[in-house]
Amino acid sequence: MGIRIDPDKCTGCGDCIAPCPFGLIEIIDEKAHINEGCNLCGACQEACSYDAILIEAAIETAAISDSHRGIWVFAEAKDGNLKSVDYELLSRGRELADTLKTELCAVCFGHNISEVEQLIAYGADKVYLTDDPALASHQEDLYTGELTRLIQEHKPEIVLAGATSLGRSFIPRVAAILKTGLTADCTELEIDTERRLLLQTRPAFGGNIMATIICQTRRPQMATVRPRVFKKNPLAGRKGQIIKVDFNKEGVTSKTKLLDFVEDLTERVKIEDADIIVSGGRGLDKAENFQLLEELAAVMGAALGSSRPPVDDGWIPYSHQVGQTGKTICPKLYIACGISGAVQHLAGMQTSDTIVAINNDPDAPIFEVATYGIVGDLFEVVPMLTEKLKGR
Amino acid sequence: MNIVVCLKQVPGTTQVKIDPQTNTLVRQGIKNIVNPFDTYALEEGARIKERYGGKVTAISMGPPQAEEVLREALSTGADQAILLSDSAFAGSDTLATSYTLARAINKIREYDLVICGRQTIDGDTAQVGPELAEMLEIPFVAYVSQIAEIDNGYMRVQRMVEDGHEVIETPLPAVITVVKEINVPRLPSLRGLAKAKSAVIPTWTAKELGVDKNMVGLSGSATRVIKIFFPQRVYRGEILQGSLENQAESLINKLREAKLI
Numbered sequence: 001m002g003i004r005i006d007p008d009k010c011t012g013c014g015d016c017i018a019p020c021p022f023g024l025i026e027i028i029d030e031k032a033h034i035n036e037g038c039n040l041c042g043a044c045q046e047a048c049s050y051d052a053i054l055i056e057a058a059i060e061t062a063a064i065s066d067s068h069r070g071i072w073v074f075a076e077a078k079d080g081n082l083k084s085v086d087y088e089l090l091s092r093g094r095e096l097a098d099t100l101k102t103e104l105c106a107v108c109f110g111h112n113i114s115e116v117e118q119l120i121a122y123g124a125d126k127v128y129l130t131d132d133p134a135l136a137s138h139q140e141d142l143y144t145g146e147l148t149r150l151i152q153e154h155k156p157e158i159v160l161a162g163a164t165s166l167g168r169s170f171i172p173r174v175a176a177i178l179k180t181g182l183t184a185d186c187t188e189l190e191i192d193t194e195r196r197l198l199l200q201t202r203p204a205f206g207g208n209i210m211a212t213i214i215c216q217t218r219r220p221q222m223a224t225v226r227p228r229v230f231k232k233n234p235l236a237g238r239k240g241q242i243i244k245v246d247f248n249k250e251g252v253t254s255k256t257k258l259l260d261f262v263e264d265l266t267e268r269v270k271i272e273d274a275d276i277i278v279s280g281g282r283g284l285d286k287a288e289n290f291q292l293l294e295e296l297a298a299v300m301g302a303a304l305g306s307s308r309p310p311v312d313d314g315w316i317p318y319s320h321q322v323g324q325t326g327k328t329i330c331p332k333l334y335i336a337c338g339i340s341g342a343v344q345h346l347a348g349m350q351t352s353d354t355i356v357a358i359n360n361d362p363d364a365p366i367f368e369v370a371t372y373g374i375v376g377d378l379f380e381v382v383p384m385l386t387e388k389l390k391g392r
Numbered sequence: 393m394n395i396v397v398c399l400k401q402v403p404g405t406t407q408v409k410i411d412p413q414t415n416t417l418v419r420q421g422i423k424n425i426v427n428p429f430d431t432y433a434l435e436e437g438a439r440i441k442e443r444y445g446g447k448v449t450a451i452s453m454g455p456p457q458a459e460e461v462l463r464e465a466l467s468t469g470a471d472q473a474i475l476l477s478d479s480a481f482a483g484s485d486t487l488a489t490s491y492t493l494a495r496a497i498n499k500i501r502e503y504d505l506v507i508c509g510r511q512t513i514d515g516d517t518a519q520v521g522p523e524l525a526e527m528l529e530i531p532f533v534a535y536v537s538q539i540a541e542i543d544n545g546y547m548r549v550q551r552m553v554e555d556g557h558e559v560i561e562t563p564l565p566a567v568i569t570v571v572k573e574i575n576v577p578r579l580p581s582l583r584g585l586a587k588a589k590s591a592v593i594p595t596w597t598a599k600e601l602g603v604d605k606n607m608v609g610l611s612g613s614a615t616r617v618i619k620i621f622f623p624q625r626v627y628r629g630e631i632l633q634g635s636l637e638n639q640a641e642s643l644i645n646k647l648r649e650a651k652l653i
Contacts (some may be wrong), residue, residue, distance in 0.1 A: 041617055181485065209622060384640045
């Protein structure tokens with residue numbers, strides 16, 4: 001298994017060097033040489049005119065279980081309220097299920113969850129609802145056990161969940177117990193109808209490259225999906241079934257205990273739910289200057305975001321951080337003030353519908369992704385915008 | 393407290409640039425580094441040891457040169473290090489990686505706590521920690537930002553979630569992943585550097601770990617990367633012109649026209 005160069009066929013032409021997404025190929029003594037790190041993507045093989053690159057992929061012997069059918073969406077709830085990402089996943093899940101001609105189910109754990117029937121309005125044919133006081137808060141051990149049990153019982157072929165704090169923490173545990181594949185933080189989902197496979201696309205290297213990933217022989221195919229990459233699409237006149245599932249108290253015990261939750265109160269408007277985000281970076285110079293952004297955010301009804309440096313310096317809590325190690329957001333309007341636009345930050349916000357950049361450095365990378373740019377001092381521009389918007 | 397810290401060698405991605413001619417990642421001059429999140433894991437391991445006594449074992453799975461990260465770990469707080477390296481491990485996804493790490497940790501046998509960084513900066517999956525916990529069949533807590541107390545086989549931690557902090561109690565042994573807020577990693581000491589230089593780092597291969605060959609490397613991986621491409625960034629930008637006053641005015645008009653405000 002692996003990749004090798006047939007030295008008799010290789011002419012050392014170098015056509016394979018550029019297509020390698022990792023830049024791993026060099027020509028040594030007029031023969032191509034592949035350095036450590038190859039993941040057998042096949043780009044070089046396609047580029048080779050001499051059939052000199054051989055890839056021996058693992059032969060998939062395990063038969064795919066035909067008994068797995070249906071797409072599941074784990075619908076996350078907090079304090080009895082469903083999350084926006086639940087509807088986004090159901091909307092995309094509906095399209096995928098129609099392509100596969102299969103059913104779409106939502107799975108929901110919690111206590112006294114309101115508007116469960118909305119899951120049907122957004123596309124679910126069935127809702128498996130486990131309502132129990134023990135599941136009211138995010139007890140991950142219980143969630144892991146319960147979701148695993150339901151998957152084993154009903155055998156869906158695809159399981160999707162939001163790439164939220166909860167999803168990215170407990171879904172991998174479910175995948176590990178089921179010994180199946182899981183793709184983290186996907187931004188695109190497609191179906192290969194011929195092979196009945198879920199094509200899962202996600203960013204890697206801090207958003208510098210995108211990778212499309214499949215789970216060929218194991219089931220279910222599992223993915224966590226970034227919030228706000230799919231649009232919510234309510235459907236009229238849908239009918240579906242809500243199936244109440246008894247929580248199997250004896251089957252699972254919680255080893256970890258959630259003792260307390262302290263909500264971050266500075267966050268008036270949650271950035272993951274906001275249509276408009278006003279965000280600040282190192283250019284703000286000090287904590288007090290976030291006040292300027294708060295005033296602009298207030299007149300626009302916007303949430304307050306931040307790049308990493310202000311969070312590192314303690315000017316604003318972590319819950320406001322946008323980027324690779326913070327939140328990924330996709331608002332209608334993102335206004336970046338004094339943010340240079342490091343790739344790690346761009347990874348978290350570049351899919352925003354409209355991006356405005358205000359920065360005094362005309363060469364700042366943020367301008368490359370901005371819809372509108374103002375090259376200027378944010379300390380002049382931001383108060384000016386606030387005043388003009390107030391006066392409308 | 394016997395602590396195992398998992399480390400990964402990654403390309404230092406802050407230096408990753410795209411060659412505009414070939415549209416590929418420029419690899420020349422890119423150093424391999426310890427995954428930054430793993431340095432917080434190691435530091436926390438060292439601090440727990442200093443508070444409660446015990447031993448810190450650093451492990452890393454990777455090609456032979458991954459030994460470099462283990463030497464670095466020995467200079468900054470690890471007491472011993474083990475490299476997991478075998479051509480059979482190449483191409484592992486998170487499932488195969490966590491299986492291999494779990495085999496090694498079971499072989500170490502005496503451990504109370506396993507610490508990983510919250511995610512790597514190359515793969516960004518954040519999946520190895522939770523998958524490892526299930527492979528070891530022990531409790532798991534993600535995003536730990538503070539270890540409050542360890543007492544009588546239990547540990548109380550604070551962790552960061554989307555909208556605030558949670559306080560969680562877990563029995564030990566357990567696996568945790570840590571965020572950068574947890575500490576500031578120390579610099580290597582002279583004594584540490586000397587120790588790291590002379591240390592003999594054992595390599596455990598597939599044979600030593602007694603792994604099932606169908607569960608490691610590419611054969612043990614449930615997922616396959618079938619395509620890699622560069623994200624399309626749409627450079628639709630317009631730099632506004634005129635006095636700042638005019639620019640501000642024009643921006644507001646444009647946003648209003650687009651019904652964004």
